[in-house]
Amino acid sequence: MMDYFSFEVIARQGRARAGIIHTPHGDIPTPIFAPVGTQATVKSLTPAQLYELDAKLILSNTYHLYLRPGDELVASLGGLHRFMSWDRPILTDSGGFQVFSLNEMRKVDDDGVTFKSHIDGSTHRFTPEKAISIQENLGADIIMAFDECAPPYDRPYIEKAMLRTHQWAERCLKAKTRPDQALYGIVQGGIYPDLRQRSAEVIASLGFPGHAIGGLSVGETKDEMHKILELVDTILPENKPRYLMGVGTPGDLVNGIQRGIDIFDCVLPTRLARHQAAMTPTGRINLLNASNARDEHPIVTGCTCYTCQHFSRAYIRHLFVAREMLSATLVSIHNIHILLKIARDIRQAIIEGRFSELHSDYELMLETGE
Amino acid sequence: MMDYFSFEVIARQGRARAGIIHTPHGDIPTPIFAPVGTQATVKSLTPAQLYELDAKLILSNTYHLYLRPGDELVASLGGLHRFMSWDRPILTDSGGFQVFSLNEMRKVDDDGVTFKSHIDGSTHRFTPEKAISIQENLGADIIMAFDECAPPYDRPYIEKAMLRTHQWAERCLKAKTRPDQALYGIVQGGIYPDLRQRSAEVIASLGFPGHAIGGLSVGETKDEMHKILELVDTILPENKPRYLMGVGTPGDLVNGIQRGIDIFDCVLPTRLARHQAAMTPTGRINLLNASNARDEHPIVTGCTCYTCQHFSRAYIRHLFVAREMLSATLVSIHNIHILLKIARDIRQAIIEGRFSELHSDYELMLETGE
Numbered sequence: 001m002m003d004y005f006s007f008e009v010i011a012r013q014g015r016a017r018a019g020i021i022h023t024p025h026g027d028i029p030t031p032i033f034a035p036v037g038t039q040a041t042v043k044s045l046t047p048a049q050l051y052e053l054d055a056k057l058i059l060s061n062t063y064h065l066y067l068r069p070g071d072e073l074v075a076s077l078g079g080l081h082r083f084m085s086w087d088r089p090i091l092t093d094s095g096g097f098q099v100f101s102l103n104e105m106r107k108v109d110d111d112g113v114t115f116k117s118h119i120d121g122s123t124h125r126f127t128p129e130k131a132i133s134i135q136e137n138l139g140a141d142i143i144m145a146f147d148e149c150a151p152p153y154d155r156p157y158i159e160k161a162m163l164r165t166h167q168w169a170e171r172c173l174k175a176k177t178r179p180d181q182a183l184y185g186i187v188q189g190g191i192y193p194d195l196r197q198r199s200a201e202v203i204a205s206l207g208f209p210g211h212a213i214g215g216l217s218v219g220e221t222k223d224e225m226h227k228i229l230e231l232v233d234t235i236l237p238e239n240k241p242r243y244l245m246g247v248g249t250p251g252d253l254v255n256g257i258q259r260g261i262d263i264f265d266c267v268l269p270t271r272l273a274r275h276q277a278a279m280t281p282t283g284r285i286n287l288l289n290a291s292n293a294r295d296e297h298p299i300v301t302g303c304t305c306y307t308c309q310h311f312s313r314a315y316i317r318h319l320f321v322a323r324e325m326l327s328a329t330l331v332s333i334h335n336i337h338i339l340l341k342i343a344r345d346i347r348q349a350i351i352e353g354r355f356s357e358l359h360s361d362y363e364l365m366l367e368t369g370e
Numbered sequence: 371m372m373d374y375f376s377f378e379v380i381a382r383q384g385r386a387r388a389g390i391i392h393t394p395h396g397d398i399p400t401p402i403f404a405p406v407g408t409q410a411t412v413k414s415l416t417p418a419q420l421y422e423l424d425a426k427l428i429l430s431n432t433y434h435l436y437l438r439p440g441d442e443l444v445a446s447l448g449g450l451h452r453f454m455s456w457d458r459p460i461l462t463d464s465g466g467f468q469v470f471s472l473n474e475m476r477k478v479d480d481d482g483v484t485f486k487s488h489i490d491g492s493t494h495r496f497t498p499e500k501a502i503s504i505q506e507n508l509g510a511d512i513i514m515a516f517d518e519c520a521p522p523y524d525r526p527y528i529e530k531a532m533l534r535t536h537q538w539a540e541r542c543l544k545a546k547t548r549p550d551q552a553l554y555g556i557v558q559g560g561i562y563p564d565l566r567q568r569s570a571e572v573i574a575s576l577g578f579p580g581h582a583i584g585g586l587s588v589g590e591t592k593d594e595m596h597k598i599l600e601l602v603d604t605i606l607p608e609n610k611p612r613y614l615m616g617v618g619t620p621g622d623l624v625n626g627i628q629r630g631i632d633i634f635d636c637v638l639p640t641r642l643a644r645h646q647a648a649m650t651p652t653g654r655i656n657l658l659n660a661s662n663a664r665d666e667h668p669i670v671t672g673c674t675c676y677t678c679q680h681f682s683r684a685y686i687r688h689l690f691v692a693r694e695m696l697s698a699t700l701v702s703i704h705n706i707h708i709l710l711k712i713a714r715d716i717r718q719a720i721i722e723g724r725f726s727e728l729h730s731d732y733e734l735m736l737e738t739g740e
Contacts, residue, residue: 039688039689039692040685041689043694043696044696045696046699068688068691068692069687069688069692077682078666083685085680293443294446296447311455312447312453314443314453315455317439318409319409322438324413325414325699326413326414329695
C-alpha cells in the first residue's frame with residue numbers, strides 16, 4: 001500500500017488540517033471537494049473544463065456504472081480513467097448508498113443485497129465481494145467498502161445495518177486484490193452517539209488507509225450531523241484521511257473542515273446548475289428571476305471562474321429561458337469553482353494559521369447552510 | 371465601408387477562390403464554414419471551445435433573438451458579441467427564412483410580413499426596415515437583406531417573391547445606418563435559370579459589398595442546386611464574397627467551393643450531434659449502433675479534434691445511452707471540426723494550386739452528399 005498511497009498532514013489549526021494524499025494518479029491536496037461524475041461524466045462538463053477548474057479528484061458511482069455501461073466493459077477499455085479521459089485521481093463509492101435508496105426495489109440479507117435496476121427492472125445482487133470486484137474493474141484510486149445506509153431515526157434498523165456494515169467491511173478487505181487502489185472503510189450508526197462511537201472504533205481497528213463517515217445528510221439536522229462529526233473525529237486515527245460522503249454545501253465544507261474532515265463530494269453544484277440555481281457568498285440565487293433579465297453583472301462580481309469572467313446574469317438567464325444546454329455548463333462551472341475555491345482558500349488559511357479569521361467570510365454560508 | 375470591410379482574393383483555381391474578408395472583429399479566411407448559434411449560443415459549446423476549434427465566423431438568427439431575449443435588450447447589454455462573449459466576426463440572417471418557414475402562421479404583403487411567434491403565438495411584423503433595425507441592434511459584422519424565400523417548384527410564387535426581394539433589398543440599403551456592418555444582398559429565383567439570372571443581375575447592380583444565394587437546399591435536387599450556383603457565379607461580381615445560405619454538408623462545401631462560393635453556414639453539425647450522428651470521411655455514422663459499444667477507437671482515427679484525441683466511440687455511445695449532455699458537446703466539437711477542416715484544407719489546396727487533386731479525398735462525400 002505504501003508504494004502507492006500515503007497521507008501527509010502538513011498543517012493543523014484546531015481540528016482542521018491541511019494535507020496531501022499521494023495516489024497513483026497524482027496528489028490530492030486536502031481539504032478537497034470532489035465533483036461527482038455519476039455516469040463517468042461530471043454532467044455537462046468536459047475533462048478539459050474540469051482541469052481548467054483545477055479539480056483534483058472526482059467521484060463516480062459504482063451502482064450506475066455497473067448497470068451501464070457495465071464494469072467489465074469499462075475494464076476491457078482500460079479502466080475508468082481512460083474510459084472518461086480523466087488522468088487525475090478518481091474515487092468510486094461502493095454502490096451501497098444507491099442500492100439502499102431503491103427502497104421497495106431491494107431486499108437485504110446478511111450476505112448482501114438483491115435489487116432491481118432503476119433502468120429496466122432487471123434483478124441484480126451486490127455483496128461486499130461483488131462491490132470490490134466491480135470497483136477493481138473500474139480501477140478508481142480510492143474505493144469504498146460496501147455498507148448499509150439506514151434512515152436517520154430508526155435506531156433498531158440503524159444498529160442492525162451498522163453491525164452488517166462492520167462484517168461487510170472485513171469481507172471487503174479480504175476480497176480486495178489490487179495494490180494500486182486504496183480501500184476506505186465507512187463508519188455508520190445514524191445520529192446515535194453510542195452507535196457512532198462503536199462503529200468508529202470497529203472500523204478504525206480494521207487497518208483501512210482512510211475512513212469515511214456515511215449515513216449523514218440523509219434527513220438529520222445540521223446540529224445532529226455536527227455532533228456526530230465531532231465525536232467520530234476524536235476516534236478515527238489522525239494520520240489517515242477522513243471523508244464525509246455525499247455532503248457538500250459551502251456551509252457543510254466550512255463546518256466539516258472545522259471538525260477534521262478532509263474529503264467532500266456532492267452532486268449539488270451540477271444539480272443546482274441544471275435547475276437555474278447558482279451559489280454566491282450570500283446564498284443561492286435563482287437565475288431565472290426576472291431581476292436578472294437585464295443584469296449585466298456576472299453571477300458573482302470578482303469571481304475568477306470562466307463563467308463569471310465572460311458572461312452576464314442576463315445572458316445566462318436567456319440561456320435558461322431558451323432552454324439552451326450551455327446554461328447548465330456555465331452554471332456548473334461556476335458552482336464547482338465556488339466549492340473548489342472554498343476548500344482551497346481554507347487549506348491555505350490552515351497552512352497560514354488563519355482559518356479562524358477566515359470564518360467571518362463564510363458567516364452567511366454558515367448561517368444559511370447554503 | 372472601406373474603412374471597416376474589404377475582401378481580398380489571394381488565389382484562384384477554376385471557379386474556386388481563397389480569400390480574406392476583413393471585418394471590425396478580425397479577418398475571415400475564405401472559403402469558410404460558419405457554425406450556427408441560433409439563440410446566441412452554438413448549441414452545447416462554450417465560446418472557448420469554438421476558439422479551440424478555430425472557428426472564425428458564427429451565424430446567429432435575427433428572428434429568434436428578436437423574440438427572445440429581444441434585440442433591444444441585446445443592444446442595451448453592448449450588442450451580440452459582448453452578450454454571448456464572442457469577439458470574432460458574427461453574421462446575422464435577416465429573419466426572412468425563419469418567418470417564411472412559419473407557413474400558416476404568417477401573412478405577407480408588399481410592405482412586409484405579419485407573423486405569429488412560435489413561442490407564444492403573439493403577433494409581430496417584419497419589414498425590410500425592421501429587419502435592418504433589429505440587426506443594427508444586434509450588431510453583427512455581416513448582416514443580411516430581408517428576403518422572401520419561396521418553395522422550390524412554385525414558379526409564379528417564386529417570381530413574385532423574387533420581385534419583392536429586389537424591392538426589399540433597395541429598402542434595406544436605404545434603411546441601413548451603421549458603417550461598421552456590411553449588408554449583403556440575397557439572390558432568389560428558385561430553380562429557374564432565367565429568374566436566377568435576373569435576380570443576380572438586379573442584386574449585383576445595387577452595390578452590396580457581398581452577395582448571398584438564398585432559396586437553395588429547400589427541397590430541390592443537388593443537380594438543380596449546382597446548376598443554379600454555376601449560373602449565378604458567372605453574374606455576381608468576382609471581387610465580392612459569395613455566401614450560400616443554410617447549406618453545409620461536407621459534400622455541399624466541396625461542390626459549393628468548386629462553384630465559387632466563399633461562405634457556408636448550417637445547423638447540421640450540431641443538430642446531427644444531438645441525434646447521435648457523427649460525420650466521417652466515409653459518411654455519417656450513428657454512434658448509438660451496438661457495433662460501437664466496445665469500440666475503443668475514436669469517431670475518426672487520426673482526427674485531431676478534442677473529442678477524437680480523448681474519447682472512444684464506446685464512451686460516446688455510453689453517454690448517448692445514458693442521456694448525458696456531454697454527448698452532444700463532444701460530437702458537436704467533432705462535426706464542426708470536420709466542416710471547418712474541409713474548408714481550411716480546400717483553402718490551402720487552392721493557394722497551392724492542388725484543389726483538383728484534393729477532390730479524390732472527398733470523392734465519397736461528393737457521392738453520398740454527406
